[in-house]
Amino acid sequence: DALKPSNFLRAIIERDLEQGSLQGRHFAGTPGDAAHHEAGPLDPAKIRTRFPPEPNGYLHIGHAKSICLNFGLARDYGGICHLRFDDTNPEKEEQEYVDAIKEMVSWLGWKWERADASGHNTSHLFYASNYFDFMYRAAEYLVTAGLAYVDEQTPEAMRANRGDFSTPGTDSPFRSRSPEENLARLREMKNGVHPDGAMVLRAKIDMASPNINLRDPALYRIRRATHHNTGDAWCIYPMYTFAHPIEDALERITHSICTLEFEDQRPFYDWLLGKLAEGGLLAHPLPHQYEFGRLNLSYVVTSKRKLRQLVDEGHVSGWDDPRMPTLAGMRRRGYTPESVRAMVEATGVTKSNAWLDYAVLDGCLRTDLEGKAARACAVLDPLKLKLTNWAELFGSEAHREACSAPAHPHHPEMGLRQFTLGPEVWVEQEDFMEVPVKGYHRLYPGNKARLKYGYVIECSGCEKDAEGKVTAVLARVVPDTKSGTPGADSVKVKGVITWVGAHEAVAAELRLYDRLFTVAQPGTGEADFLTELNPASCKIVTGYLEPSLAQWPAALQVQFERHGYFVSDRVDHQADKPVFNKITGLRDGWGK
Numbered sequence: 186d187a188l189k190p191s192n193f194l195r196a197i198i199e200r201d202l203e204q205g206s207l208q209g210r211h212f213a214g215t216p217g218d219a220a221h222h223e224a225g226p227l228d229p230a231k232i233r234t235r236f237p238p239e240p241n242g243y244l245h246i247g248h249a250k251s252i253c254l255n256f257g258l259a260r261d262y263g264g265i266c267h268l269r270f271d272d273t274n275p276e277k278e279e280q281e282y283v284d285a286i287k288e289m290v291s292w293l294g295w296k297w298e299r300a301d302a303s304g305h306n307t308s309h310l311f312y313a314s315n316y317f318d319f320m321y322r323a324a325e326y327l328v329t330a331g332l333a334y335v336d337e338q339t340p341e342a343m344r345a346n347r348g349d350f351s352t353p354g355t356d357s358p359f360r361s362r363s364p365e366e367n368l369a370r371l372r373e374m375k376n377g378v379h380p381d382g383a384m385v386l387r388a389k390i391d392m393a394s395p396n397i398n399l400r401d402p403a404l405y406r407i408r409r410a411t412h413h414n415t416g417d418a419w420c421i422y423p424m425y426t427f428a429h430p431i432e433d434a435l436e437r438i439t440h441s442i443c444t445l446e447f448e449d450q451r452p453f454y455d456w457l458l459g460k461l462a463e464g465g466l467l468a469h470p471l472p473h474q475y476e477f478g479r480l481n482l483s484y485v486v487t488s489k490r491k492l493r494q495l496v497d498e499g500h501v502s503g504w505d506d507p508r509m510p511t512l513a514g515m516r517r518r519g520y521t522p523e524s525v526r527a528m529v530e531a532t533g534v535t536k537s538n539a540w541l542d543y544a545v546l547d548g549c550l551r552t553d554l555e556g557k558a559a560r561a562c563a564v565l566d567p568l569k570l571k572l573t574n575w576a577e578l579f580g581s582e583a584h585r586e587a588c589s590a591p592a593h594p595h596h597p598e599m600g601l602r603q604f605t606l607g608p609e610v611w612v613e614q615e616d617f618m619e620v621p622v623k624g625y626h627r628l629y630p631g632n633k634a635r636l637k638y639g640y641v642i643e644c645s646g647c648e649k650d651a652e653g654k655v656t657a658v659l660a661r662v663v664p665d666t667k668s669g670t671p672g673a674d675s676v677k678v679k680g681v682i683t684w685v686g687a688h689e690a691v692a693a694e695l696r697l698y699d700r701l702f703t704v705a706q707p708g709t710g711e712a713d714f715l716t717e718l719n720p721a722s723c724k725i726v727t728g729y730l731e732p733s734l735a736q737w738p739a740a741l742q743v744q745f746e747r748h749g750y751f752v753s754d755r756v757d758h759q760a761d762k763p764v765f766n767k768i769t770g771l772r773d774g775w776g777k
């Protein structure tokens with residue numbers, strides 16, 4: 186498939202499927218293990234991937250990459266993708282995040298529940314905290330086998346003795362303790378005999394390894410914290426580097442796909458699983474880790490820590506602020522799941538981190554919405570236009586001319602929008618120039634232009650206030666030029682103007698967004714990323730909408746003719762108090 190962007194993972198998976206190296210996968214834990222039941226019936230020839238978020242924040246566009254990659258590979262190769270909450274760190278994890286993560290994975294269109302051949306639903310939703318018992322048994326095994334020890338050095342001494350890239354580390358004085366002594370200490374740690382931070386369990390590998398991750402990495406720490414799932418059952422918690430490979434192995438993941446910064450962890454991943462397999466706790470074939478480049482979006486940050494700071498310090502209105510690159514924010518902004526998926530796919534899967542421009546996302550959004558979003562007229566920067574011969578032409582100021590337009594130019598089945606023209610309409614400020622610049626075809630004294638779906642009008646001048654500011658444009662209707670009538674083409678004009686009848690305009694709050702940051706890669710230079718926030722990233726104006734939008738539902742996209750794509754705000758919009766967010770313009774370039 187020549188159009189598919191490069192994805193080296195496909196080649197690996199195809200090789201593995203062809204060689205049959207996924208065969209013979211089975212679970213070696215005891216039947217009491219949660220994973221034993223939860224991983225579901227096993228098809229030995231199928232790939233299993235997983236998306237393993239830590240429930241400590243909201244998902245962002247970078248996570249969308251990982252979600253679409255893992256779920257997409259499972260779909261394409263007839264495998265299974267697990268949604269796994271990597272909840273081994275009790276301090277920062279909350280149910281609110283678990284719920285929000287599930288909601289956004291579903292929103293993107295992926296399912297962790299699958300019906301098998303007999304119609305039975307199997308859920309592939311997992312919690313790493315359900316494996317705490319197994320992890321602890323694995324730790325005791327490592328201690329017994331002389332592969333781990335309890336270190337009582339202070340954190341400072343431990344750091345100093347780790348060495349650095351140019352200096353080998355120094356063995357801890359506790360490194361040579363006997364397995365029996367270590368086992369006793371580990372059990373004391375577990376039983377709450379020692380205070381938080383007094384000691385840690387470390388793997389015993391090689392303090393002189395050129396890979397610092399192999400210099401006896403920490404496996405368990407003492408931390409008295411209530412866990413959202415296991416409550417106060419544990420006062421020791423596994424470190425991520427220890428927990429993650431075990432989670433993958435228990436769930437019989439075949440391809441454990443993660444971002445590049447974990448490349449240096451891979452030797453430990455393999456070491457740990459290899460040792461646990463030697464001890465009979467796990468069985469071959471074991472999962473393999475593969476790394477790919479992170480996806481970053483320009484003019485925003487994609488780090489949960491920084492996103493949280495924006496929320497906590499009130500720089501944005503919340504995790505779902507439409508300027509945020511969180512999936513909740515992007516959904517509220519009006520991006521569709523189709524557009525997010527298309528953007529993620531367009532970037533391919535490579536071995537280098539990518540900075541993607543919003544322009545790519547916006548292009549995907551336009552492609553998606555062009556064929557399906559209804560059209561409507563809206564005036565964003567209103568100026569009154571008075572049709573001075575109205576009563577003379579139609580007999581009364583109260584007369585209304587019925588007009589209509591297709592809801593979508595290529596989808597007649599979407600029907601017609603009905604609206605009326607009266608003696609006063611709203612047009613854009615930019616549609617009038619008292620002294621026109623070269624090439625200007627809209628309203629200026631003496632020029633004719635068309636009110637779209639209405640009549641040709643001829644501008645006769647304007648009204649001004651005491652300061653000389655234009656308060657209204659004056660024009661005369663040119664008779665017998667109404668769109669859709671035989672006389673429509675009798676007068677040729679170059680300018681076409683969108684408008685909304687003042688008598689029936691729906692006033693709406695319009696939220697016009699600009700970039701959240703002023704620099705393309707915030708926080709990557711010397712400056713604190715907060716100093717790079719764009720102070721003008723949200724402009725709120727009152728605009729006027731055509732009456733077809735009077736009963737518009739929340740969270741529905743629409744194309745405002747000539748202005749771009751908007752969406753009714755999913756939180757604040759009400760039929761009688763409309764609020765629309767600008768998603769993007771009709772063409773590339775901000776503010777267009």
Ligand code: ATP
Pocket residue numbers: 236237238239240246247248250251442443444478479480481487488489490
């Ligand atoms: P952050 O660095 O934003 O805090 P994280 O990596 O700590 O994110 P996790 O919840 O651990 O967040 O991430 C779940 C999965 O999503 C991981 O497998 C991670 O590699 C992947 N992921 C996170 N950020 C990105 C990104 N920018 N591009 C691609 N994948 C990502």
Ligand code: MG
Pocket residue numbers: 239
């Ligand atoms: Mg993480």
Ligand code: MG
Pocket residue numbers: none
């Ligand atoms: Mg991270």
